[in-house]
Amino acid sequence: ICKDLRPYSSVENEGFRALIAECEPRYTIPTRRFITETAVPRLYDEVKRHVIDSISKASRVAITCDGWTSRATQSYVTLTCHFISENWEMLSYVLQTRVLFGSHSGHNVGELLLEVFEEWGLTAKEPVLVTDNASNMVIAAEHAKLLHVRCFAHTLNLAAQRALKTTAVGRLLGKIRHIVTFFRKSALASQVLQEKQKLLNLPKHKLMNDVPTRWNSAFDMVERFLEQQPAICATLLSAEVRKNAKELWTMSDTDLTNAEDVAKTLRPLKVATLVMSEEKTPTVSIIAPLQAQLCQGSAEQPDDSGIVKEVKRALAQDLGKRYSNKSFLQMASALDPRFKALPFLTEGGRDDIFAAVGREAAELSEVREHEEHEGEHEGQTQPPPCKKSCALSDLFGETFSTELEQASQPSPITQAMIEVNAYRATEPLELSADPLNWWRKHEGVFPLLSNLARNTLCVPGTSVAAERIFSTAGDIVTAERSVIKPAHVDQLLFLNKNLKMYQRK
Structure with missing residues (x-):
């Protein structure tokens, strides 16, 4: 029921009961009420205790948050939690799925976040909030006083949508969409298309239509259209299809060239979206270099066609105005051994970022040292033993011992800058390698930087984790289960x- 999202009523189905009776006639199948009110809640409590215990060991957590509406038109908000474990493994949990009554104002969402933090013990973990670019989410982060990172996949979607809405691209997509719709509605045309695909030795792929809310669906539609263009053209020119078609649109050579140019221009955004959707490797460190790379690639060239210039102009304008708080993103890139060269910054800019990294690492070290000392004092039941006295110690007091101690233990900021310089001197990591594995091996060499890296790289660059819950939720709140209680939706997800x-475990 939990793993496969089978309805609670499965235990009452005639076929299921017959199967169990055949496998083990002596087994008594639990009732639907027992599953609903006892078995699932009990398992939920067990797993929740495990999740809370796992999160309690994290030094910092990141939260992704997004809203969705069920078939019963109930508004839900789902939150997921992400952190890096002590052995440098990226861990992710779904925390809660709650019904949000009233308006989805930033204040209401912010209050919900604070309640969830309190329930799951996240308040002291300095949570970082990752959401889309919606204004209510920005206000919610401000209300809860959280560091807010905007989902880069959503940012790419907004930029691409703006490019797709330009006049020339809109007209081109309209032509392709008209032809694709014709093939999807005509059984005869689809059959002839399959024959032409076989004759021309093309992949037997179906034509794809776009979805307004997902820019990559328009990109996929164009790419599939270009892939199947020889078969499409042959089908539209065949006598049997022309005889039964009331209207057929054809694509000119200019249209086909424009379609190829648009696909080529938008392809880096599609690759970037796929890269940012990873959940097992750090992605927040990719945002700054990727944004710089995409902005550079959107610069107009003299030999660009008119439609390409329109697309690039729209992309550059939209991408350039995103992410006002770039210092955190650039620090994340600096702490990722794959991107620590920071080639998208000037030499002075790189020095400033690494100086900020050193300060942050030193401050984090001082905070942890203070917390450890407080813990020692709280757990101390007897006074510390008195130091043995001697004539020299009575004469000189702490003068020489203090100087020796200070000489052997540099200040946190000095130690941090030593680590920063040594870290910058190391060879950059290959782009295909795992940065968490690198930090696992070098944690002893860079103790201060590794603590800061664990606190920074745990932040996902997108809110994809929360959005993926929507498809799972659709398997729970189906048309047949539209009256399922919100508490059961939360438990099952x-x-x-x-x-x-x-x-x-």
Whole structure:
């Protein structure tokens, strides 16, 4: 029921009961009420305790948050939690799926976040909030006093949508969409298309239509159209299709060239979206270099066609105005051994970022040292033993011992800058390598920087983790289960996503 999202009523189905009776006639199948009110809640409580215990060991967490609407038109907000474990493994949990009553104002969402932080013990973990670019999410982060990172996948979607809405691209997509719709509605045309694909030795792929809310669906539609263009042209020119078609649109050579140019220009955004959707490797460190790379690639060239210039102009204008708080993103890139060269910054800019990294690492070290001392004092039941006295110690007091101690233990900021210089001198990591594995091996060499890296690289660059819950939720709140209670939706989503981690313990 939890792993496969089978309805609670499965235990009452005639076929299921017959199967169990055949496998083990002596087994008594639990009732639907027992599953709903006892078994699932009990398992939920067990897994929740495990999740809270796992999160308690994290030094910092990141939260992704997004809203969705069920078939019963109830508004839900789902939150996921991400952090890096002590052995440098990226861990992710679904925390909660709550119904949000009233308006989705930034204040209401912010209050919800504070309640969830309190319930799951996240308040002291300095949570970082990752959401889309919606204004209510920005206000919610300000209300909860959280560092806010905007989802880069959503940012790419906004930039690409702006490019797709330019006049020339809109007209081109309209022509392709008209032809694709004709093939999807005509069984005869689809059959002839398959024959032409076989004759021309083309992949037997179906034509794709676009979805307004997903720019990459328009890109996929154009790419598939270009891939199948020889078969499409042959089909539209065949006598049997022309005889049964009331109207057929054809693409001129200029249209085809424009389609190829648009696909080529937007392809880096599609690759970037796929890269940012990873959940097991750090992605926040990719945002700054990727944004710089895309902005550079959007610069107009003298030999660009008119439609390409329109697309690049729209992309450059939209991407250039995003991410006002670039210092955190650039620090994240500096702490990723793949991108620590920071080639998108000037030499002075690189020095400033690494100076900020050193200060942050030193401050984090001082905070942790202070917390450890407080913990020692709280756990101390007896006064510390008195130091043995001697004539020299009575004469000189702490003068020489203090000087020796200071000489042997540099200040946190000095130690941090020593580590920063040594870190910058190391060879950059290959782009295909795992930065967390690198930090696992070098944690002893860079103790201060590694602590800061663990606190920074745990932040996902997108809110994709929360958005992926929507498809799972659609398997729970179906038309047949539209009256399922919100508490059961929360339990099933939580268990479906977290059971695997719980069973690994």
